[in-house]
Amino acid sequence: MAEQEGKGASRFQTPRGTADVLPEDEPYWRFVRETGERICHRFGYRRIETPMFEAAGLFLRGVGAGTDIVEKEVYIFEDRGGDKLALRPEGTANVCRAYLEHGMQSLPQPVRLFYISPVFRYDRPQAGRYRQHTQLGVEAIGDGEALVDAEVIDLLASFYDALGLAGITLQLNSIGDSACRPAYVESLRSYYSERLDQVCADCRARFEKNPLRMLDCKEERCQPLIAEAPVLSDRLCDPCAEHFAALRSQLDELEISYIVAPRLVRGFDYYTRTVFEFQPAEEGSQSSIGAGGRYDGLIELLGGRPTPGTGFGSGVERIILNLKRQNVPMPALPAVRVYVAHLSEAAQRASLRLARRLREGDVAAVVGGGGRSLKAQLRHADALGVRYAAILGDQELAKGEVTLRDMLNGEQRSLPESDLLAGVRDG
RNA sequence: GUGGGCGUAGCCUAGCGGUUAAGGCACCUGGUUGUGGCCCAGGAGAUCGAGGGUUCGAAUCCCUCCGUCCACCCCA
Numbered sequence: 001m002a003e004q005e006g007k008g009a010s011r012f013q014t015p016r017g018t019a020d021v022l023p024e025d026e027p028y029w030r031f032v033r034e035t036g037e038r039i040c041h042r043f044g045y046r047r048i049e050t051p052m053f054e055a056a057g058l059f060l061r062g063v064g065a066g067t068d069i070v071e072k073e074v075y076i077f078e079d080r081g082g083d084k085l086a087l088r089p090e091g092t093a094n095v096c097r098a099y100l101e102h103g104m105q106s107l108p109q110p111v112r113l114f115y116i117s118p119v120f121r122y123d124r125p126q127a128g129r130y131r132q133h134t135q136l137g138v139e140a141i142g143d144g145e146a147l148v149d150a151e152v153i154d155l156l157a158s159f160y161d162a163l164g165l166a167g168i169t170l171q172l173n174s175i176g177d178s179a180c181r182p183a184y185v186e187s188l189r190s191y192y193s194e195r196l197d198q199v200c201a202d203c204r205a206r207f208e209k210n211p212l213r214m215l216d217c218k219e220e221r222c223q224p225l226i227a228e229a230p231v232l233s234d235r236l237c238d239p240c241a242e243h244f245a246a247l248r249s250q251l252d253e254l255e256i257s258y259i260v261a262p263r264l265v266r267g268f269d270y271y272t273r274t275v276f277e278f279q280p281a282e283e284g285s286q287s288s289i290g291a292g293g294r295y296d297g298l299i300e301l302l303g304g305r306p307t308p309g310t311g312f313g314s315g316v317e318r319i320i321l322n323l324k325r326q327n328v329p330m331p332a333l334p335a336v337r338v339y340v341a342h343l344s345e346a347a348q349r350a351s352l353r354l355a356r357r358l359r360e361g362d363v364a365a366v367v368g369g370g371g372r373s374l375k376a377q378l379r380h381a382d383a384l385g386v387r388y389a390a391i392l393g394d395q396e397l398a399k400g401e402v403t404l405r406d407m408l409n410g411e412q413r414s415l416p417e418s419d420l421l422a423g424v425r426d427g
Numbered sequence: 428g429u430g431g432g433c434g435u436a437g438c439c440u441a442g443c444g445g446u447u448a449a450g451g452c453a454c455c456u457g458g459u460u461g462u463g464g465c466c467c468a469g470g471a472g473a474u475c476g477a478g479g480g481u482u483c484g485a486a487u488c489c490c491u492c493c494g495u496c497c498a499c500c501c502c503a
Contacts, residue, residue, distance in 0.1 A: 016494070068501055072428075090503090119503080124428075126497065135503060202500070218499095267502060277503095288503060315503030343461055376456075378463035383454090393461055407463070 017123070017131030027330040028320045032163065033116055036136045039159045040114040043151065045138055048113045050094035052120075056086040061301055062093035064269025066209055073121040087120035090268065091137040091313050092295065093302070099141050100304045109142030110309075116316070127321075134316040138292075141299065144308030146243045149274045149294055150250035156278060156290050156312055157256050163319065164328045167281025168289070170256065173233075173264035174244040175212070177272040177296065180237035185211055187230050195225055215263040231262050243273050266291065270298040274310065280322045289322060290314030338365040338424050339381035343374055343393035351392050354402065354417065361421040365390075382407060388424045 014020060021029060037047070056076050063070050075087035088094055095113055098104075104111045116136045125131060138155060140148045153170070160168045176184060188211045196204060200219040207214060215226055236244065251258055258276075266275045275293035292312025299307035323330075338358055342351040351367050358365040366384070368377035374391070381389045391403040402420050405412045415423055 013494075073501080121502075123501070125495085129502070133503060137503095213501095290503070313503060318503055341462085373456090374461050375463075380463085382463040389463080391462075395461080403462090405462075410463080412462085 015131070017125035017129075019130065025320070027333055028323060029316070030333070031330050032136075032316055032319055032323075035162050036114075036116060036159060039155060039162055040138065043112070043155045043158075045112040045114040045140075045155070048095060048098060048115050049117055050088075050091075050098050050115070052118060053085045053087050054094055054097065056084040058093050058097055058302070059086050059089055062096070062268075062270060062298060063090060067267055067269055069121060069267055073123050075120050075122055089121050090119055091115055091117065091135055092139060092268075092270070092298070092309075092311060095137070095139045095311075096141065096295075096299050096302055096304075096309065099307075100299065100302060104141070105305065105307070110140040110148055111142055112138075112140050114138045119313075128315075128318050130317060133318075135313040136316060137311060137313040139309060139311035141309040142307055144294075144296060146246035146250060146274070149247050149310050150254065152292065152310055152312055153251065153276060154254055154256060156292075156314060159314070160278065160290075160319075163323065164326075165280070165319070165322055166326060169279050169281075170258040171261040171264050171277045171279065172248075172251075172258040173261050173275050174236060174240055174247075174273050175265065175271060175275055175293075176232060176236050176240050180235060180240055181232075181272075184230065184232050184235045187235070188212070188214070191229055192225070198222075198225060210265075212265045216265050226263070233260070233262050240273055247274060266293060268295075270295040270301065272296045276312070278314070280318070282322065282325050288315075289318045334364065335385040335387070336364045336366050337386060338363060338388045338390055339368060339377070339384065339386040340365060340390045340392060341368040341374055341377040341381065343391070344397075347392040347394065347397055350397060351390075354390065354392065354420065357417075358421060358424070361425075363421065363424055378405075390420060390424075 040047070056074070059074055060070055065071075069089050074089050076084065077086070078084055095115065099111060099113075114137060116134060118132050118134050120132050122131060123129060136159075138152055140152055153172075157168075157170065175181060189207070192199070192203075192207055192211065192214060196207060199207075199214070199222050200217065202219070203214045203217050203222055206217070212232075214222070215229060217223075217226065233241075233244070248258075248260075261277075264275055264277060266277075271293040273294045273296065275291075277288050277291040279287050280289050290312055291314075292310070294308070294310040296308040297306075298309060299305070338355075340351040340355050340358075342348045348367075348370065355365040355367045366386075369380065372380065374393075378389060387407055389405040389407055391405060393403075396402050396414065399414075400417055401414045402417050403412055403414045404420065404423050
């Protein structure tokens with residue numbers, strides 16, 4: 001309940017797992033967004049924004065009906081017309097839908113797209129985990145070559161680098177495709193079927209739902225079995241093995257270091273071949289700040305011609321969390337430059353006009369609060385951190401002048417109203 | 428969904444069964460006639476997360492709920 005029950009007036013607060021982005025955090029958001037846009041553009045990606053909600057079936061089919069995300073984390077609802085809709089739990093399905101809907105097959109392939117948009121998951125919140133969070137995502141659709149996997153990984157690594165994040169590591173794996181994975185999953189099943197009594201309760205559930213996840217278990221007792229389990233990378237079909245080898249040599253060429261993580265599995269059903277995950281330096285429970293992979297079957301699953309795709313999503317809130325942890329300095333946003341103080345009714349009216357003139361000259365200006373003494377107005381100006389106070393009283397009005405006070409050193413001079421704009425510009 | 432810590436003004440904290448809940452920061456005003464930052468004085472701001480219970484009496488004890496943080500699950 002976002003509304004607290006009370007006797008009289010109840011106060012509202014943000015719904016669980018959501019947060020306000022306050023002005024003091026704006027430098028971070030701005031920095032991350034602008035850096036992301038710059039890097040994406042540099043790689044030839046163009047922005048796309050899709051609706052925050054879509055037909056529920058898009059996610060059920062795309063992400064996979066058996067996954068945790070779809071099974072228990074999707075915000076799903078019926079609108080007043082009876083349509084079944086869902087808040088997007090991730091970004092890729094929307095973009096693929098848009099690719100099909102707008103006939104992007106007829107554009108030069110691959111189509112390179114990015115977005116910065118909110119996603120929603122009904123999950124229990126904790127540090128770095130929210131019910132609404134923002135992902136910067138990238139999708140390259142229409143090219144199955146490993147080269148494009150290398151490209152999106154390079155893009156994401158460049159993004160973190162441009163942000164100034166240190167100590168990021170990349171985990172990389174190939175989970176095969178429809179030609180080789182089913183056989184592997186079968187061998188895994190038969191391996192575990194004789195040893196089910198030796199694994200944890202969670203793994204017994206995983207055995208039914210998604211045996212691949214058993215390899216990812218952190219439970220002590222499951223480790224020996226994991227160590228002995230068949231390894232997927234040994235059983236990739238030739239095309240998958242070649243794809244993976246090509247990707248690795250391309251990453252080597254780019255001097256992007258990575259750790260091959262045979263146990264790395266992702267939460268969506270649509271991944272094929274390449275999967276990867278970037279982890280921040282600081283060990284927290286939220287071990288991933290960006291992750292993605294290849295999804296060669298997804299477009300077809302959504303009703304299109306077989307079309308390969310690859311991409312990633314990276315959590316902006318987690319990026320900011322790590323920027324703060326690492327004390328990465330943010331570019332400061334400019335403060336208001338001029339505070340127009342006024343000392344009489346007439347001066348108050350004149351100050352409105354004066355402030356407009358400054359703003360039309362692209363100088364940020366605020367007008368002092370009504371009913372405040374000059375002392376209070378200057379104190380106010382000081383608290384706001386403005387550079388100049390423009391003082392307007394009857395004396396100034398009579399002469400068509402304004403008193404300009406430099407708040408850094410307290411120096412004052414009077415100048416004609418018409419010279420104020422020039423007087424407060426860069427200097 | 429599971430387990431645990433925490434919830435006193437915008438923020439940080441004191442009070443831990445007994446008169447009108449205390450302090451710091453921030454905010455507002457004033458320290459005479461038109462001037463900031465330091466200092467001084469004053470002011471406003473809290474039904475002590477919400478609801479219920481125990482008690483002559485509860486911010487203080489008990490229960491429920493909500494929120495938050497941490498861990499698990501999962502994930503960005």
